[in-house]
Amino acid sequence: MAHTSDLISQDILAYLKQHEEKSLLRFITCGSVDDGKSTLIGRMLYEAKMIFEDQLAALEADSKKLGTQGEAIDFALLVDGLASEREQGITIDVAYRFFSTDRRKFIVADTPGHEQYTRNMATGGSTADLAIILIDARKGILTQTRRHSFICSTLGIRNIVLAVNKMDLVDYSQSTFNEIDESYRAFAAELPALDNIVSIPLSALAGDNVTEHSDNTPWYSGKPLMEHLETVEVEDALDEAPFRLPVQWVNRPNLDFRGFTGQIASGTIKPGDKIKVLPSAKESTVERIVTMTGDLDEAQSGQSITLTLNDEIDISRGDLICKADEPAETGSQFEATILWMAEQKMFPGRTYVMKAGPQTAQLTVNSPKYKVNVNTLAQEAAKNLELNEIGVCTVSLDRRISFDPYTDNRETGSFILIDKLSNATVGMGTLHFALRRSSNIHWQATEVSKSARAEMKGQKPCVLWFTGLSGSGKSTIANIVEKKLTASMVHTMLLDGDNVRHGLNKDLGFTNTDRVENIRRVAEVSRLMTEAGLITLVSFISPFRAERRMARDMFEKGDFITVYVDTPLEVAEERDVKGLYKKARAGEIQNFTGIDSPYEPPQNPDIHVNTVDLTAEQAADVVIEELGKRGLISID
Amino acid sequence: MANLTHLQRLEAESIQIMREVAAEAENPVMLYSIGKDSAVMLHLALKAFYPSRPPFPLLHVDTTWKFQEMYKFRAKVAEETGMKLYVHTNQEGVEQGINPFASGSAVHTDVMKTQALKQALDLHKFDVAFGGARRDEEKSRAKERIFSFRTADHRWDPKNQRPELWKIYNTRKAPGQSIRVFPLSNWTELDIWQYIYLEKIDIVPLYYAAERPVVEYNNMYIMVDDDRIPEEYMKTKQMRTVRFRTLGCYPLTGAVESTAATLPDIIQEMLLTTTSERQGRAIDHDQSASMEKKKQEGYF
Numbered sequence A: 001m002a003h004t005s006d007l008i009s010q011d012i013l014a015y016l017k018q019h020e021e022k023s024l025l026r027f028i029t030c031g032s033v034d035d036g037k038s039t040l041i042g043r044m045l046y047e048a049k050m051i052f053e054d055q056l057a058a059l060e061a062d063s064k065k066l067g068t069q070g071e072a073i074d075f076a077l078l079v080d081g082l083a084s085e086r087e088q089g090i091t092i093d094v095a096y097r098f099f100s101t102d103r104r105k106f107i108v109a110d111t112p113g114h115e116q117y118t119r120n121m122a123t124g125g126s127t128a129d130l131a132i133i134l135i136d137a138r139k140g141i142l143t144q145t146r147r148h149s150f151i152c153s154t155l156g157i158r159n160i161v162l163a164v165n166k167m168d169l170v171d172y173s174q175s176t177f178n179e180i181d182e183s184y185r186a187f188a189a190e191l192p193a194l195d196n197i198v199s200i201p202l203s204a205l206a207g208d209n210v211t212e213h214s215d216n217t218p219w220y221s222g223k224p225l226m227e228h229l230e231t232v233e234v235e236d237a238l239d240e241a242p243f244r245l246p247v248q249w250v251n252r253p254n255l256d257f258r259g260f261t262g263q264i265a266s267g268t269i270k271p272g273d274k275i276k277v278l279p280s281a282k283e284s285t286v287e288r289i290v291t292m293t294g295d296l297d298e299a300q301s302g303q304s305i306t307l308t309l310n311d312e313i314d315i316s317r318g319d320l321i322c323k324a325d326e327p328a329e330t331g332s333q334f335e336a337t338i339l340w341m342a343e344q345k346m347f348p349g350r351t352y353v354m355k356a357g358p359q360t361a362q363l364t365v366n367s368p369k370y371k372v373n374v375n376t377l378a379q380e381a382a383k384n385l386e387l388n389e390i391g392v393c394t395v396s397l398d399r400r401i402s403f404d405p406y407t408d409n410r411e412t413g414s415f416i417l418i419d420k421l422s423n424a425t426v427g428m429g430t431l432h433f434a435l436r437r438s439s440n441i442h443w444q445a446t447e448v449s450k451s452a453r454a455e456m457k458g459q460k461p462c463v464l465w466f467t468g469l470s471g472s473g474k475s476t477i478a479n480i481v482e483k484k485l486t487a488s489m490v491h492t493m494l495l496d497g498d499n500v501r502h503g504l505n506k507d508l509g510f511t512n513t514d515r516v517e518n519i520r521r522v523a524e525v526s527r528l529m530t531e532a533g534l535i536t537l538v539s540f541i542s543p544f545r546a547e548r549r550m551a552r553d554m555f556e557k558g559d560f561i562t563v564y565v566d567t568p569l570e571v572a573e574e575r576d577v578k579g580l581y582k583k584a585r586a587g588e589i590q591n592f593t594g595i596d597s598p599y600e601p602p603q604n605p606d607i608h609v610n611t612v613d614l615t616a617e618q619a620a621d622v623v624i625e626e627l628g629k630r631g632l633i634s635i636d
Numbered sequence B: 001m002a003n004l005t006h007l008q009r010l011e012a013e014s015i016q017i018m019r020e021v022a023a024e025a026e027n028p029v030m031l032y033s034i035g036k037d038s039a040v041m042l043h044l045a046l047k048a049f050y051p052s053r054p055p056f057p058l059l060h061v062d063t064t065w066k067f068q069e070m071y072k073f074r075a076k077v078a079e080e081t082g083m084k085l086y087v088h089t090n091q092e093g094v095e096q097g098i099n100p101f102a103s104g105s106a107v108h109t110d111v112m113k114t115q116a117l118k119q120a121l122d123l124h125k126f127d128v129a130f131g132g133a134r135r136d137e138e139k140s141r142a143k144e145r146i147f148s149f150r151t152a153d154h155r156w157d158p159k160n161q162r163p164e165l166w167k168i169y170n171t172r173k174a175p176g177q178s179i180r181v182f183p184l185s186n187w188t189e190l191d192i193w194q195y196i197y198l199e200k201i202d203i204v205p206l207y208y209a210a211e212r213p214v215v216e217y218n219n220m221y222i223m224v225d226d227d228r229i230p231e232e233y234m235k236t237k238q239m240r241t242v243r244f245r246t247l248g249c250y251p252l253t254g255a256v257e258s259t260a261a262t263l264p265d266i267i268q269e270m271l272l273t274t275t276s277e278r279q280g281r282a283i284d285h286d287q288s289a290s291m292e293k294k295k296q297e298g299y300f
Helices: A006-010 A012-020 A037-047 A053-066 A083-088 A115-125 A143-154 A174-188 A225-231 A436-440 A450-457 A474-487 A497-502 A512-531 A545-553 A569-575 A580-585 A616-629 B006-024 B036-049 B068-081 B091-095 B100-124 B189-199 B263-272 B290-297
Strands: A023-030 A095-100 A104-110 A130-136 A159-165 A196-201 A244-246 A249-251 A259-263 A274-278 A282-289 A304-309 A320-323 A329-340 A351-356 A359-365 A370-372 A390-403 A414-418 A425-434 A462-467 A492-496 A535-539 A560-566 A607-610 B028-031 B058-061 B085-088 B128-130 B147-150 B178-181 B210-217 B220-223 B238-243
Touching: A006 A012, A006 B263, A012 B189, A012 B263, A023 A037, A023 A115, A023 B006, A037 A095, A037 A104, A037 A130, A037 A225, A104 A115, A104 A225, A115 A143, A115 A329, A130 A143, A143 A174, A143 A329, A143 A390, A159 A174, A159 A225, A174 A196, A196 A225, A244 A259, A249 B006, A259 B006, A304 B006, A351 A390, A351 A425, A351 A545, A390 A425, A450 A512, A462 A474, A462 A512, A462 A545, A462 A616, A474 A492, A474 A535, A474 A560, A474 A616, A492 A497, A492 A512, A497 A512, A512 A535, A512 A545, A545 A560, A560 A616, A607 A616, B006 B036, B006 B128, B006 B189, B028 B036, B028 B100, B036 B068, B036 B189, B058 B068, B058 B100, B068 B085, B085 B100, B091 B100, B189 B263, B220 B238
Parallel strands: A023 A104, A023 A130, A130 A159, A159 A196, A462 A535, A462 A560, A492 A535, A560 A607, B028 B058, B028 B128, B058 B085, B128 B178
Antiparallel strands: A095 A104, A244 A320, A249 A259, A259 A304, A274 A282, A274 A320, A282 A304, A329 A390, A329 A425, A351 A359, A351 A414, A359 A390, A370 A390, A414 A425, B147 B178, B210 B220, B210 B238
């Protein structure tokens, strides 16, 4: 790395000292496909002397073969990494680049410009201190510019560099630059977070105003890009903010040592400080800050530390250690901004896994309050969120978590959403505030337990969840099973899909969203029934795997028994007891399972009955037998 | 308090990543290659879990062609850290007589490194493996996530990577899937050397210049480390003052002529040199985008 600093050859120890004290700036570059992002990054690497001779030689060869700049070096090729992208001539993913100057080390996330990869920009931006937004001087502010600025604002990136690129193609026109600068500022004024905007006229290709003032823009009196990046103040107020340590891992080498490890999200801590642990609200004081090379007198935001406390209190992964006099908040229902990142759209009512730092919870999203049109910033009504859409939603968790509003703390106010079946990261979100009802309604512990209620009846409660196509025979079989159980003096309850829709769920229709809510309610009711000690039979088409899984997850292990009533569509349609298939085929009923809405068969049902080979009576016997095998009932 | 320096930030980030793995993985392992990056990674692990020992073993994939000094160093590290060290060699490869001279670097690397690594991960059912790769090493690595998923047959799908947001890592995986975790992703070569210097981390002496016996092979000087170098090359045997910028299999690792005998000397030499680090390795030259291809096939 041919750093030019003379110190390297003259006094390497002094150079090392200087390099040791450098600070770090993480930034992202964003812009439209042809704005010249990769060229700008390549140019910065080149100017910072971060390109080796062999890389330069390879670059020159590649430029002639693949480049778009004739005989000149195509800096973009240096940055566009993956083979397939090189052929397409576009950057498709987030790539990280590193360079340093005498004053700072830089980590650049090069993020893609075209629309379908907004999620990658958010990935690069979530850890950035600053964003460079590129604009083609000939084109001015585009939809993409607005979109990227809005995402930066959503991610809380305060420092923006508006890089007005390709100034060489507009004859370095001051008025063009000023017009772009003014219209951008007018637009950005509506975005809350962006409070430090600096516009710079550039030509990444020709090198104007990258490292040195360009003679082509005598009217520009600000700093060149690199100098701005070297000197911009990003040292956030995080050290001043209240102390937060999300506990990652409890360190217990032996019975005498119990250390709590994590990376400080904000604030500082000293031995002797009074702390409070959330969500339990237990208090203690800091005993030591332990490191391999000796205890610390103080630790600050950003450090990964190990704390010991003066009292033995129960703390585990996911707990949040705060200073006692400035604790974070807790809640289980929130208003949040969600950016959806998956092809499959967000399903209101569906349960996702939420990770918020080291905390994990089951999160159910409600219908969005609105989504934001990123081009106009208008709030629009929405029933769900699709890939790359940003909306404001209320979310409900299965447990209480600790948090700060994202605007106060990016680390304790952020979360990701994971699909339970595919394990893909499908969304990212920022917490605004806890809803009142969740902080005021506490779980009431009852004194008579589920097992006490069941014991009184001399039985073990469970739910039998019959799933299958309409007309498969679910209700018929469930009815026979219930009759047989009742005859054996077992206490039962039967919830039938059709019947429940006349009462509890009469406000729900047959859209995918309503089906999810339909099942959630029935699962909740059957859970209450098992709490009461009953064997509960549920007869429900329940076509989606995700919702059956959601229902299953509400129960204790072994309490939820899936009965797959397996009937081929042709057979069910042939039977057509209620005449519904005929209507569906005629287009009189929409969203009918098996016809124009899918049925996802269970992959590992607890009980699988095939109603082509078995009569309803025989199928019921199979179910009863399995209950006996599981020790849930005793069969004479 | 004073702002953290860039090295303090990188250290804190790496430690945070390691603790996430310790908390969420079922059966993690740390790939240990005996090189300088592994030395830094191991040092960070010792810091992350102090006073506990790191809660995972080390795994060395041994091609049987490493330098003798590396084997000595490996034994010393295992003893000093008290960590369990697994050593795995692809026995089928040994039986087939695969070796870097006769089989060529591509076959040797595939059989004795890539295949051997897959065997070892399968054998011990490790679900998460730490690797010391850095994003600044090579273009395709620059786009790889810190938590990088592999299919049951250890393939990497660069088009289907999970977004990584903030410091929140989604570690959920399907049965058979595994994760490669790269805690040094954001370190550069200079950061590694500087950290070794500041933290006084012990590294294999081959990194320091000394007079060593070398022969000319494939337009490189390689060190005469044992008696397995074919006769024809031994004719060029000579003593030279050399050191190694990377360490791997000795027939595939070119020595560079140097007098840098201390860490500041090495760093000075590196900063003034004008070729990139991996040039001393034979495998990257095989074909364009070769590293990306190897990674898709399961190379670390």
